[in-house]
Amino acid sequence: MVCRSPESALDLPLIGLSPGTWLNSDDGMLNGELAVPSNVTRMSRAIKSQSRDGIPQIVYYHRGVGSQGGIVDRVFMGAVGEGLGDAVREAYSFISTNYTPGDEIFLIGFSRGAFTVRAVAGMIGTVGLLTKKGLPYWPEIFKDVTHAHDKHYRPKEPNLPFPNKPRMGPAYREELWRRGMTDLDAMVKAIGVFDTVGSLGLPRIDPLVKIGLQRDQSKEMRFYDTKLGPNIENAFQALALDEKRAAFSPAVWERPPGCRTKLRQVWFPGVHSNVGGGYDDQEIADITLAWMMAQFSPFLDMYDDYIIQQWEENQAYYRERRKKPRPWSFGKIYNSSTGVYALGGSKTRTPGCYYATDPDTGQPTDRPLEDTNEYVHPSVRTRFVLRGPGEEDKGDYQPEALDDWKLVVEYPDGERGAPEIYWKARFKDRNVSTRILPECPLWRVERRLLGMDPEMEEEVMNPPPTSRRQRRSTLGPPP
Numbered sequence: 001m002v003c004r005s006p007e008s009a010l011d012l013p014l015i016g017l018s019p020g021t022w023l024n025s026d027d028g029m030l031n032g033e034l035a036v037p038s039n040v041t042r043m044s045r046a047i048k049s050q051s052r053d054g055i056p057q058i059v060y061y062h063r064g065v066g067s068q069g070g071i072v073d074r075v076f077m078g079a080v081g082e083g084l085g086d087a088v089r090e091a092y093s094f095i096s097t098n099y100t101p102g103d104e105i106f107l108i109g110f111s112r113g114a115f116t117v118r119a120v121a122g123m124i125g126t127v128g129l130l131t132k133k134g135l136p137y138w139p140e141i142f143k144d145v146t147h148a149h150d151k152h153y154r155p156k157e158p159n160l161p162f163p164n165k166p167r168m169g170p171a172y173r174e175e176l177w178r179r180g181m182t183d184l185d186a187m188v189k190a191i192g193v194f195d196t197v198g199s200l201g202l203p204r205i206d207p208l209v210k211i212g213l214q215r216d217q218s219k220e221m222r223f224y225d226t227k228l229g230p231n232i233e234n235a236f237q238a239l240a241l242d243e244k245r246a247a248f249s250p251a252v253w254e255r256p257p258g259c260r261t262k263l264r265q266v267w268f269p270g271v272h273s274n275v276g277g278g279y280d281d282q283e284i285a286d287i288t289l290a291w292m293m294a295q296f297s298p299f300l301d302m303y304d305d306y307i308i309q310q311w312e313e314n315q316a317y318y319r320e321r322r323k324k325p326r327p328w329s330f331g332k333i334y335n336s337s338t339g340v341y342a343l344g345g346s347k348t349r350t351p352g353c354y355y356a357t358d359p360d361t362g363q364p365t366d367r368p369l370e371d372t373n374e375y376v377h378p379s380v381r382t383r384f385v386l387r388g389p390g391e392e393d394k395g396d397y398q399p400e401a402l403d404d405w406k407l408v409v410e411y412p413d414g415e416r417g418a419p420e421i422y423w424k425a426r427f428k429d430r431n432v433s434t435r436i437l438p439e440c441p442l443w444r445v446e447r448r449l450l451g452m453d454p455e456m457e458e459e460v461m462n463p464p465p466t467s468r469r470q471r472r473s474t475l476g477p478p479p
Contacts, residue, residue, distance in 0.1 A: 013055070013189075013300060014098055015106045016091050016120065017044050018062045018113030039194055039277035039289045040110045046293060046306040057300060060094045062087055062116065087116045089142055092123050096130045096138075104189040106300065108292075110276035114193035114237075118251075121188045125229035127173055134181030137161030141176075144168045149360045190234035190299055192292050194276035195243070196251040226357060226369070228253050228261045236295040237265040238288045240275040241351070241380060241401045242391065245337055247344035248272055252354045254369040263373040266291060266440050267351050269329065269383050269399065271336040271391075282314045283331025286449065287379050294443030307449050328453040328460075329379035330388045333397075349401040351376070352425070352434035368432040375440035376423055378460050381407060386459065405437065409466045419463060 017040050037045075044061050051057055095105060105124070107117035126145055130138055140160045147153035148168040158165060162179060166172050176182040228235055239250050255263055268275050268291075270284040277285035290307045318325045326332075337346060352374055356367045380399065382388070384407070387396040405423040412420060421439040442450060442460070450457050 013051075013057050013104045013106055014095055015044075015047065015057060015059045015108070015300070016062070016095060016117060017041075017059060017107075018087060018091060018109040018116040036278050036280060036282070038110050038113075039275075039285055039292065040108055040113055042277065042289055042306075042310060043108055043192075043292065043296075046302045048301045048303060051301040058098065060091065062091055062113070084112060084115065085142075085146070087112075088119045088123070089138070091116060092120045092142075093135070093138060095120070095124075096135055099129050099183070099186065101183065101185070104299070105186065106189055106296065107191040108193070108296075109196075110194040111197065111272065114196035115198070115251075117191055118193060118196060121191050121232055122229065124186055124188060125231040126168070127176060128182035128184040129186040130176075130182050131180060133179070134161065134176060137181070144172070151360075186231070188232045190236070190296060191232055192236040192295060194238045194288065194292070195240045195248075195272050196237065197243075197248040197272065198251060226251050226253055227256045228259055228263060230259060230261075232261050234262045234295070234299075235264075236292065238275050238292060239265060239267045239349075239351075239374075240270055240272050241267045241349060241376075241399050242269060242274075242333055243271045243336060244346040244348060244400075245272075245341050245344060246347040247341060248336075249347060250349060250354070252369055252372050252374070254356070255371040255373070259371075263371075264295065264375065264440070265373060266375045266377050267380060267401075267437075268377045269380050269388075269397070270331070270333050273336065274331070274333055279332070279334055280317065281326075281332040281334075282310065282317075283326055284329070284333070284379070286310050286314060286331075287329065287377070287446070290446045290449045291377070291443070294445040297443075297445060307445055308452065311449060311452055327386075327388075328450055328456040329383045332393060333389070333391045335392050351401055351405070352437055353430055353432045366431065368434075370433055372434070374434065374437055376402075376437050378421075378439055378442060381421065381439060381463070382456060382459055385463070407466060409463050411465055415465075419465075421463065 041061075044059055047057055047059060049057060099105070107121055109115070109117035123142075123145060126148075127141060130141070134141070137160055140155070140157050144155060144165070145168055147155075155165070161181060162175055165175070173182075173184070177184050235253055237253060239252070243250075253263060253265060255261055268284065268288050273279050274284040275288050277289065279285070286307065289310065293302055293307060296302070314331075315325050352372070354369045354372070356365045356369055357363065358365055380402075383397045384399065384402075389395075390397050402423060404425065404427045406426055408420075408422055408424050410420045411417055423437040423439075425435045450460060
């Protein structure tokens with residue numbers, strides 16, 4: 001609970017964080033064993049308890065879905081998304097309980113946690129933030145929101161939170177406000193997610209659905225779509241270029257016409273947990289963490305040296321195992337297509353070429369997403385051009401997701417000027433509007449991390465134009 005003195009006029013940042021499936025790294029342990037922390041956990045540790053102005057930065061950390069119980073419980077809960085509704089309800093309730101007008105709301109999540117925080121943001125956009133008067137009715141309101149697209153839904157309590165309530169929509173929302181049950185002016189200052197997955201943010205594994213092990217909770221949880229709402233000021237997503245599990249297709253955001261949200265979505269090398277963190281080799285996760293920290297640094301105060309400490313810990317991991325330290329962007333890409341998640345088959349990701357999903361059915365439509373503001377990170381270029389290691393360190397890095405794209409490096413003002421770097425579509429017959437994927441710039445936190453590897457820093461900052469023959473890596477293969 002947040003306590004304020006009556007004379008205090010501080011507007012507090014409220015920070016909700018939710019890690020990925022099976023991850024409960026807030027205490028450093030997973031069922032009695034030392035856990036490799038996700039990037040959400042590491043973000044929570046990087047955020048200072050107070051800003052430089054002495055304002056408390058209040059963090060709410062929700063345990064990962066499937067983070068408790070034995071291995072069977074964790075596999076089952078993680079695969080079917082058991083507990084997702086509870087996670088959304090609890091995170092929203094925390095924010096509503098502690099919110100005072102003027103406070104700033106920040107949401108950060110990975111995997112199922114990414115779904116959770118996106119759902120919370122969607123809840124705020126749909127019904128605002130419930131006041132003390134409205135919170136007692138939160139369970140019933142939650143049901144009404146989650147069934148907004150169910151034409152056959154009949155509420156068990158037709159007179160809660162008020163008599164003769166209509167279906168969830170503008171009239172419902174306005175009546176909540178009229179009765180003093182909600183604050184419709186609450187905004188999400190920034191939301192950051194690592195690789196939201198599934199057509200609507202929730203993976204569906206068809207073989208499990210058919211045999212009844214994955215109940216169609218998607219019907220209950222499909223209450224938001226991939227459009228950004230006007231209640232979100234800033235939205236950031238780190239995406240895994242090399243994830244191939246079909247059930248883990250990314251939920252890419254789009255800005256609808258008139259939306260003023262500042263949106264950045266960036267593709268990184270690696271699979272789902274390379275980008276979100278949690279593998280033993282955290283080198284790629286360090287790069288994505290630095291990027292996300294950079295996005296939030298204008299709003300939150302963080303420890304400046306935290307990302308360097310994380311890099312040094314990963315270097316120590318190499319030394320402990322008598323492995324040669326890897327260059328920046330050459331961290332191990334793991335094979336994620338194992339266990340229960342492999343049952344859903346494989347599908348190469350398609351940057352710039354995703355389509356809208358019908359929130360009523362959960363099925364893709366033929367309308368391409370527009371205004372997705374997608375970028376490719378420089379770490380993809382260096383790993384590709386310098387022939388870094390492929391998945392499980394086998395062969396050279398050849399991202400199938402970019403087979404239909406051509407890397408272009410140009411110096412329009414001569415080689416003394418700044419390069420223009422982008423990926424240009426080779427295809428001409430796809431019904432999509434994206435034909436160019438720019439390389440995103442490196443922010444201060446990222447440049448500081450890159451500076452730990454001077455040789456690679458030169459490769460990143462001064463690449464040869466693609467009109468020349470691409471040079472081979474002099475950095476050597478991984479040990």
